[in-house]
Amino acid sequence: MKRVVIIIGLLVSGCVREKIKEVDYCMEHPDASECKIPEDPCSLYPDLYFYCVNLPPEEFCKKYPELDICQELTPEYVCQKHPEWSICQPLPPNYPPVITLTISSRCGQFNDVITIDASGSRDPDGDSITFSWEILSGSGEFVPPLTSVVNFRFSNKEEDVIIMVRANDGRGGESEKPINLISMGDGVFVDTNGDDSNSGRFNEPVSSIAKALDIAYSSGITEVKILEGTYEGGIDIKKGGISIKGGYYREPDGCIRRDFENYYTIITSPITASTSYVFNLTSPVTNLVVFDGVYMEGVTSGATSEVFAIRAVGAYGFEIRNSYIYGGNGPRVRAVYAYAVTSISLIKSRVYGGNSSTIAGPPNLPTTFGRGGVILGNIQNVLIDSSIIDGGKSVGSSTTTGYIFGLYVQGVTNCSVLNSSIYGGTGYNSNNSGAPDFATIGFATNSACEVYHNYFHGGYPVENVLNASNNERTGISIGIYIFFAPSYSSSITKIVNNIIDPGGADVGATETARYGVYDEQGSARNYIFKNNDIYSSLPYISTQLPILYFNYPEGAKWKDISEVNLSDGDGGNFDGNLSIDPIFDSDGIHLSPISPLIDAGYPGSITEVLPEYDIDGDIRPIGNLPDIGPDEVKK
Ligand SMILES: [Ca+2]
Ligand SMILES: [Ca+2]
Ligand SMILES: [Ca+2]
Ligand SMILES: [Ca+2]
Secondary structure (H helix, E strand, O other): HHHHHHHHHHHOOOOHHHHHHHHHHHHHHOHHHHOOOOHHHHHHOOHHHHHOOOOOHHHHHHHHHHHHHOOOOHHHHHHHHHOOHHOOOOOOOHHHHHOOOEOOOOOEEEOEEEEEOOOOOOOOOOOOOOOEEEEEEEOEEEEEEOOOEEEEOOOOOOEEEEEEEEOOOOOOOOEEEEEEEEEEEEOOOOOOOOOOOOOOOOOEEEOOOOHHHHHHHHHHOOEEEEEOOOOOOOOOOOOHHHHHHHEEEEEEOOOEEOOOOOOOEEEOOOOOOOEOOOEEEEEOOOOOEEOOOOEOOOOOOOOOOOEEEEEOOOOOOEEEOOOOOOOEEEEEEEEEEEEEEEEEEOOOOOEOOEEEEOOOOOOOOOOOOOOEEEEEEEEEEEEEEOOEEOOOOOOOOOOOEEEEEEEEEEEEEEEEEEEEEEEOOOOOOOOOHHHHHHEEEEEEEOOEEEEEEEEOOOOEEEEOOOOOOOOOOOOEEEEEEEOOOOOOOOEEEEEOOOOOOHHHHOOOOEEEHHHHEEEOOOHHHHHEEEEEEOOOOOOOOOOOOEEEEEEEOOOOOOOOOHHHHHEOOOOOOOEEOOOOOOEEOOOOEEOOOOOOHHHHHHHOOOOOOOOOOOOOOOOOOOOOOOOOOOOOOOO
16 A cells, blocks of 8 residues: 555656666565565655655645646746746847938918928837827828828917827837927918018928918918017908918027917007007908907007007907007007907907097097097907906096096997906196096996906006196096996996995195096996905095096995995995905015915805906915905915
């Protein structure tokens, strides 16, 4: 019996082959002396494990898997012991292909085709390579076939494009390489060193905006793209549906990119004896015209008539975004002016009204109204959003009261003024003998507007101004001036979450009047007036500084903010208003982290839908409630 166990053990353990022979012999000659079982076989054959530990082989190896005899059949063990065997030799290494690219151009405009050539790629092992191509981001299309060389056609979008090429050697070796391209979109390009006999393609730009527009009109191209530099305006726009975009620059390899925050396209109006403007839109413009990322500057001298940076009369309208508009210096300056048009938008832009050398009459005179930043009359839709407007300076001399406005709207059907900082400008009497009253007004309106999250400042009406007896300064400043209240039956003016500074000067003059809100006609019931902060850092003059002035009823002339809130009882349309120092940051627009206006706003409702972003594009509200004013403070 023991012998049988030994035999089984010897058969399993290939390492004791010699002993198997011996046992075979003993099976034949069991009586031979050398075949006698020793008293203790384990002392003679200590590696006869199965016998000596008295376990069947399977059980034994479960228990002692680390022992040589149990490992002998695994490839790792075999190769450790027999590295010279061919089966144990390592496979020769396979290296992935190495991609080499040649690109005919890393940029293109609409319909341009470039060639990307990967045929110079090699596999270190000499394997043959197959290529695959993918547009990882951006638009455009490959022009088949897609082999080691591919043609790519640019779309009409202005964007970065990333293409990925992958090379596969069919043996598991693969490499990939991204290719960054610039899609310059559709457009007629304008460069200061271009030539008006050129095509207007990006590598053949024209030199004048007027020529670029002519090419666009005749070819159906909808964008004019202007590189940094200074260009001549005085341009009559002849068609709508066009975007005029600035802030482009050329890189050393000739490709054109855009960064309107660091590269300026300046367009000036020419010196002319007649009406001067940078751009003029009239009735042939039946679709929207967009100005994006440009600096418009009205004429600085020479004009003897009216001066505008941009003017639209009887046209469909325009949208200005990411732009700076300076009205110029002239007899009657309005930076942005529109009358009898369908749609006007001013978004993320700055406007300075310029310096008017004559003063203007009272506001409700459509053909001559107003000096200042943005002057709009008889318009279907107006949107002012996330912009900074300063009415500029009036430097005339007259005995007539002169009006300067940051923003003036009259006869507007749909009107939104959001997230903006609007300053009434400065009154300045150039000869100081006629003693005019200047009225500087942040926002003047006769229209039912949604006025949410702005900062209105009444301006500074009294620079270099004396009164009739040449002994004291004079003037009126108003944050919001409502010169005809919206009618009871139609829409409601909603003034919510604004900071309103009456403006004015600390001159102690009895003739100086400052108003947060002044309603010429007086109809307090037509307003929703909530959570505004009406505050002046100037001393309170008891006889001259109503917070709100409604001409009718007499009782609606409130000097104290609690009177405003209680005028219609607890709750109601007049509620939550404050009079407290906003504590601005150093830029005078953003709130400091300790401002009491943080989370002090009205949350809005179904009928008062507040903008869900602030002047910086931050989401609103941050925290429990909106902050009052244009800025929502990041926590
Ligand atoms: Ca290979
Ligand atoms: Ca109330
Ligand atoms: Ca907040
Ligand atoms: Ca903010």
